[in-house]
Amino acid sequence: MYICPMYSSELLKGTLKTIVLNLLKEQGKMYGYEITQRVKMLSSDKIQITEGALYPLLHALEKQGDVTTHEEFIGKRVRKYYSLTEKGTVSANEKVNELSDFMLTLRFLLNLDSTSANG
Amino acid sequence: MYICPMYSSELLKGTLKTIVLNLLKEQGKMYGYEITQRVKMLSSDKIQITEGALYPLLHALEKQGDVTTHEEFIGKRVRKYYSLTEKGTVSANEKVNELSDFMLTLRFLLNLDSTSANG
DNA sequence: CATTATACATAAGAAAGTTATGTATATTTG
DNA sequence: CAAATATACATAACTTTCTTATGTATAATG
Numbered sequence: 001m002y003i004c005p006m007y008s009s010e011l012l013k014g015t016l017k018t019i020v021l022n023l024l025k026e027q028g029k030m031y032g033y034e035i036t037q038r039v040k041m042l043s044s045d046k047i048q049i050t051e052g053a054l055y056p057l058l059h060a061l062e063k064q065g066d067v068t069t070h071e072e073f074i075g076k077r078v079r080k081y082y083s084l085t086e087k088g089t090v091s092a093n094e095k096v097n098e099l100s101d102f103m104l105t106l107r108f109l110l111n112l113d114s115t116s117a118n119g
Numbered sequence: 120m121y122i123c124p125m126y127s128s129e130l131l132k133g134t135l136k137t138i139v140l141n142l143l144k145e146q147g148k149m150y151g152y153e154i155t156q157r158v159k160m161l162s163s164d165k166i167q168i169t170e171g172a173l174y175p176l177l178h179a180l181e182k183q184g185d186v187t188t189h190e191e192f193i194g195k196r197v198r199k200y201y202s203l204t205e206k207g208t209v210s211a212n213e214k215v216n217e218l219s220d221f222m223l224t225l226r227f228l229l230n231l232d233s234t235s236a237n238g
Numbered sequence: 239c240a241t242t243a244t245a246c247a248t249a250a251g252a253a254a255g256t257t258a259t260g261t262a263t264a265t266t267t268g
Numbered sequence: 269c270a271a272a273t274a275t276a277c278a279t280a281a282c283t284t285t286c287t288t289a290t291g292t293a294t295a296a297t298g
Contacts, residue, residue: 151246
């Protein structure tokens with residue numbers, strides 16, 4: 001039985017903000033826990049965002065005006081929803097474009113542009 | 120006139136070791152300065168490895184047995200060449216595979232798998 | 239001869255994560 | 269129904285891995 005390993009933690013550094021901004025752009029609004037679960041699912045458990053990484057990032061994004069928040073109560077428990085501002089939408093696009101470009105450069109640097117099939 | 124910007128520094132984090140190991144695998148042996156110049160060239164100046172990042176990394180790789188070194192003198196000036204050990208070759212392959220896989224996951228997460236042409 | 243390029247090295251600081259801990263409510267399970 | 273797990277937030281201490289700054293020295297160039 002094959003256990004799918006997580007990526008080494010260095011790899012997530014530098015891409016986490018882009019991932020979060022892009023999810024918010026696609027989903028409209030999300031709360032923190034939801035983001036961790038969605039990334040976990042979409043990555044087949046290979047990317048698990050820790051709360052210690054996510055919440056400080058969301059707070060920073062709010063502080064610099066990329067997102068706004070509103071709270072909703074589910075019974076007695078609060079959910080804090082985050083949505084992109086206009087500035088945040090611009091940031092999201094810029095970040096995704098930069099990362100996309102960076103990955104192209106990396107593929108070239110690492111000679112991963114094989115046109116033939118590979119395993 | 121378009122000035123090609125460098126990638127934001129977070130992006131290089133996590134990929135530097137992979138880049139260096141892969142270059143050594145392809146080139147057989149390289150010295151530090153040569154690595155910085157080659158990456159700069161291959162990336163059209165968009166990735167510039169700083170010496171403060173590279174040399175400590177090379178020393179760490181040597182310490183953990185991924186590379187061996189030998190010095191050559193060019194006139195009075197020394198060049199320290201680095202080559203992969205067997206262990207280092209395994210590390211290089213593992214690292215490249217992991218990064219390649221990670222990039223696939225990212226493309227999926229960020230919805231970059233467009234089959235149509237894009238700009 | 240002054241500047242730039244080559245070539246190494248390391249220390250101080252910043253950025254961005256992980257790990258650990260804390261609080262509290264909701265749901266599932268034995 | 270009690271205990272365990274899941275949901276949901278938050279923050280502090282620590283680590284890793286860069287950047288920035290500094291230092292030394294030789295070679296080439298204008």
